Amino acid sequence: MEKGLIITIDGPSGVGKSTVAKSVAKHLGLTYLDTGAMYRAIALQVKRYPLNIDNDDELSSLLLNTNIEFINNKENNLILTLNNEDITDKIRSPEISRLSSDIATKRIVRKKLVEIQRKIGLNGNIVVEGRDMGTYVFPGADFKFYLDATLAERAKRRRTQLIETGHNIGADNMIKEIELRDKQDKERLESPLHPAPNAVIIDTTNLIADEVINRIITEVKGE
Numbered sequence: 001m002e003k004g005l006i007i008t009i010d011g012p013s014g015v016g017k018s019t020v021a022k023s024v025a026k027h028l029g030l031t032y033l034d035t036g037a038m039y040r041a042i043a044l045q046v047k048r049y050p051l052n053i054d055n056d057d058e059l060s061s062l063l064l065n066t067n068i069e070f071i072n073n074k075e076n077n078l079i080l081t082l083n084n085e086d087i088t089d090k091i092r093s094p095e096i097s098r099l100s101s102d103i104a105t106k107r108i109v110r111k112k113l114v115e116i117q118r119k120i121g122l123n124g125n126i127v128v129e130g131r132d133m134g135t136y137v138f139p140g141a142d143f144k145f146y147l148d149a150t151l152a153e154r155a156k157r158r159r160t161q162l163i164e165t166g167h168n169i170g171a172d173n174m175i176k177e178i179e180l181r182d183k184q185d186k187e188r189l190e191s192p193l194h195p196a197p198n199a200v201i202i203d204t205t206n207l208i209a210d211e212v213i214n215r216i217i218t219e220v221k222g223e
Helices: 018-026 035-048 056-064 096-101 105-121 133-137 151-164 172-187 208-223
Strands: 007-011 030-034 069-071 076-084 126-130 143-148 200-203
Touching: 007 018, 007 030, 007 133, 007 208, 018 030, 018 056, 018 076, 018 126, 018 208, 030 105, 035 056, 035 069, 035 076, 035 096, 035 105, 035 126, 056 105, 105 133, 126 133, 133 143, 143 208, 151 172, 200 208
Parallel strands: 007 126, 007 143, 030 126, 143 200
Antiparallel strands: 069 076
């Protein structure tokens, strides 16, 4: 694989970006970066140290005392740390999801995290997933993909994921949560969610993860 390769995978909540991006990175021998987890980390920090997220001074002070890193543990699994604490399993609750969506609309937060993301991707050889990777963070990426699926299917996938991690939520409530997240992502002033003009759009509604993964790998390899 050529040096400096950058692959972006964007899409709405519950579409399966993390599963796909993680596997694509593994198959191609590239670094995987989950940018959504970074916003969740800030949300967890805000939850622990309550502040007014509409106050830039308070947010700025919090960010100055927040260190986010992705590292490999002894089992060679990628974990997310917040001020040297492993928070990988602490950021997947519905509450953190809602709060991270609110925080993602804040310019000061996006600016800080985009700086970190671009620094991580400076040398390329990375698969990065999120909401605005191909449109804003890495507009010059070598390959851009945008995953989508119906609201019902995304809610089903997200609910299954939450149940597996011990967070039970009703189907109707899950649909409402996804709808709200979609509205926030698409209507925010800072880097709203939409496909990059040159992105390959994949409707994953009737596809299993392996089918999506194989399609992306085939596209990248030019097979």
